[in-house]
Each structure stands twice: as structure tokens, then as C-alpha cells.
Amino acid sequence: MRHLLTGIAVTLLLLLNTLVLIGPLMVFALLKLVFQSEMRDNCSAAVMWIAETWCEINKLIFKVCLPTRWEIRGDEGLRGDTSYLVISNHQSWVDIPALVQALNRRTPFFKFFLKKELIWVPFLGLAWWALDYPFMKRYTKAFLARHPELKGKDLEITREACELFKRQPVTVVNYLEGTRFTPAKKAHQASPYRYLLKPKAGGVAFVLAAMGEQLDAVLDVTVVYPGERIPGFWDLISGRVPRVIVDIKTRELDPALWQGDYENDPAFRVYVQDWVNRLWEEKDARIAELRGAIH
DSSP: OHHHHHHHHHHHHHHHHHHHHHHHHHHHHHHHHHOOHHHHHHHHHHHHHHHHHHHHHHHHHHHHHOOOEEEEESOTTOOSSSOEEEEEOOOSTTHHHHHHHHHBTTBSOEEEOEEGGGGGSTTHHHHHHHTTOOEEOOOOHHHHHHOGGGTTHHHHHHHHHTGGGGTSOOEEEEETTSSOOOHHHHHHHTOSSSSOOOOOHHHHHHHHHHHGGGOOEEEEEEEEOOSSSOOOHHHHHTTOOOEEEEEEEEEEOOGGGGSSOTTTOHHHHHHHHHHHHHHHHHHHHHHHHHHHHHO
């Protein structure tokens, strides 16, 4: 009963926080539609401040209501005036609050690349657009075979969506596994890793091709949940997650990673895949090390 009441209370507080701040965010989102140039950038800054404030209040709710201890490691030297590519393992919806705990107001507000169709989702589409989430359009190989004149157009569209980030720093989040880890998915993939699914290099190659020159470093984030079971979001907000470890390693970005054609150059594709696979081997070993230290 205690966990149920905690979950209900936290849910209501999160909902109240959202309802209070969604109005001002939408006002500035609509103003962005009206203004251009510097005034529009000011509206973007206001939207970002509201989103960061929403995250900080959520962090306060978790701190007051929940027993969860967030262990943030390797966060020394994080800056709000530089651009990062965050690469993280993905196990649960709790991963998002974990990133918020580690990065909010420590780095620029983080973005996810979204499919262009999501801009039409009621309210959320406008909010994501106002938050300057890059909307990308990816054409399949089959589609390009029928319309070769559109080759490279998807990358051009995404680069245009990222133009704003030349004027303001950004943190771009990429989950290389493409889906949440489960033992069943690991077995289905025959993943060679103990704690990870196979990484997909194509998505991060697309991000790097679109805005590699604007990114200053990689934040290699590893999230570990002590215990035998990966917790869900309800586990978190009902007070059943005693401890979360967020381990951060800052890595330099090799400019060679975005100076080729991933789709059409086999040698460059192998180069990017090798880089991703090395990251994943080290991350798997790091998870094993962290879990070993827990026990």
C-alpha cells in the first residue's frame, strides 16, 4: 500500500508540474511561429529555460518523495556552453530521468532526433518543435531506387533542421541499440555482449553527418541498475528503485567520423562500425565492472 500511495502522489505532482508549465511553453512556442531571427532565438531560449525548470522540479519531487539514490560519476568538467553527443545504453524508461539527473543544467538541454511525421502529434509536436528537436526524414533504399533524384535529400533536410545549433550549444542523445534491452531481445539477436544489444551504427552516422562539425565531444553514458531486475518507470515513482548509477566518460570526437558517405562508401561504413563496436565492447566491460563493484 505504501508503494501504491507513493506512486499516486508522485504521479499527481509530476502532472501538476506539467500542467503549470505547459501553458508558458506553448505561449513561447506560438511566438516562435511569429517572430524571426534574434527574437525567435530569444523565444527558443525561453522555451529551453521552461523545459529545464520542469526537469529541475521533477528532480526535486523525486528527491523529496522517493528513496532513490542517484550516483553520478565522471560528471566533472561538464559545461553548458559546449555541444555534446550523448551515447547511452538503453534498458528502461527510467533511463530518461537518469539522464535528467546527470545532465540537466549541467549541459545544454538534450535533444533527440525525431521522425518528421511526429511533428503532427497534437501538442507534443509543437512542444518538440519549440524545443528545437531536429526532425529528420529518412528515405528507404527501396524508395531511393524508385526516386534516385532524392538521394541525399533526407540528409540535406536534417542539416537544415540543425542550422539553429550553429548559434547555440546542444546535447544530442542517441541510443545505439535502437530499443530497450531485454534478455529475450539479446537472445533473439545472438548479441555477443553480456549486458547490451547489438549497436546500430547507421543512426549515429546520420547524426554525425548532419551536425558532426557542431559537436565538441562524446559523453559516453552508462546506466546501471543494481539488482537482478531492470526497473520500470512505475517502479521508480512508487519508490521501488533504491539506487541508480550513471557513469559518464567524456571522449574526443574524431572528425574522420563524419567526413565520408556511410550509405555508399563500404570502407567508411566499416570505419564507423568499428568505432561503434569498440565503444560497445568497452561499455559492456564497464557495466560488468560496475555490477561487480556493487556486489
